[in-house]
Amino acid sequence: MIHPLVSKVFYDYKKNNNSDQKFCFLISGGSQGAQIFDELIKDVMIDISKNFPIKVIQQTSEKNIQYLQNFYNQKNVENKIFCFEENFVNLIDSANLCISRAGATSLAEISFLNKPFIAIPLPTAKDNHQMKNALYYEEMGYCWVLDQKNLNKEKLLNILISILKGKSNLNLKKSKFKKLNFNNSWKDANQKLKTIINEN
Numbered sequence: 409m410i411h412p413l414v415s416k417v418f419y420d421y422k423k424n425n426n427s428d429q430k431f432c433f434l435i436s437g438g439s440q441g442a443q444i445f446d447e448l449i450k451d452v453m454i455d456i457s458k459n460f461p462i463k464v465i466q467q468t469s470e471k472n473i474q475y476l477q478n479f480y481n482q483k484n485v486e487n488k489i490f491c492f493e494e495n496f497v498n499l500i501d502s503a504n505l506c507i508s509r510a511g512a513t514s515l516a517e518i519s520f521l522n523k524p525f526i527a528i529p530l531p532t533a534k535d536n537h538q539m540k541n542a543l544y545y546e547e548m549g550y551c552w553v554l555d556q557k558n559l560n561k562e563k564l565l566n567i568l569i570s571i572l573k574g575k576s577n578l579n580l581k582k583s584k585f586k587k588l589n590f591n592n593s594w595k596d597a598n599q600k601l602k603t604i605i606n607e608n
Contacts, residue, residue, distance in 0.1 A: 430486065431572060434499055435466040437509030437528070439491055444528065444556055446472055449507065450479060452565045457485045460572050465499050467491065497521065505571065505578065510538035510553075515545060519588065524581040526552045526567070528559065549584050 433453065438445030446468055453464050463486035468476050470491040480487035493499055497517060500506065506518050506525035510533075518525050527545065529538035542553040552567060571578055 430461045430463045431505070432463050432465065432503045434503035434506045434523075435464065435508075436496075436499075436506065436514065437530075438466065438468045440469060444559065446476070448559070448561055448564065450476060452561055452568065453480075453485065454483050455565055456568055456572070457483065459569075463487065465490075465503065467493075510542035512537075512541050515541055519545065519550060519585055522582050522585040524551060524578050524585070526554060528554050528556050531556050548588070550581055550588070 435445060435449055435453075445466070450466070453462065456462055464480060465488045466476060467490055473489045473491060476489045477487065480489070488499075490499075500518055500521050500523055503523055506523050508514050508518060508525055508527060510527040510529040515525070515527065525545075527538075527542035529536075529542050533539070539553075539555075542551065545551045546553045552571075554564065554567070
């Protein structure tokens with residue numbers, strides 16, 4: 409992943425109109441085969457699919473792609489499973505809610521596209537910097553933060569069901585992101601870069 413400024417300029421970005429009636433989850437941060445992403449979250453997605461129409465876009469390790477595809481297909485859950493995606497911003501933009509680690513660049517990309525998210529910081533991150541990143545966004549009212557050390561299937565399931573049932577909270581966080589990015593200097597810089605590129 410790269411900074412949203414670079415993403416918006418150099419990726420083949422296509423604006424998503426979100427016309428699909430299915431609620432789309434983007435689950436990223438599992439490219440190294442993190443067990444919490446490969447196991448716990450996939451089981452929660454299946455439980456949710458029993459009561460809500462959803463589709464899942466999920467990152468995993470390359471060796472696990474076929475397994476997850478088969479798993480979701482057998483449960484009749486629409487899915488896109490990947491390890492690396494060049495046009496990652498397109499995947500973010502197609503989502504209604506992101507579930508992610510909390511690296512600074514990842515959260516910047518998600519927030520740049522006004523997407524509410526659940527952050528599950530990497531517990532072993534140096535100086536606990538991912539938790540600090542996530543708490544910054546949480547304090548501003550942009551996301552939910554879950555501590556992996558205390559996370560289980562029931563807790564995650566309850567949170568996601570609460571979000572799906574009470575979408576006003578989801579929309580509130582999204583509106584806060586729009587206010588954040590309205591004053592974001594990266595946005596102005598991005599427009600200037602686009603102008604330069606188009607002129608050359």
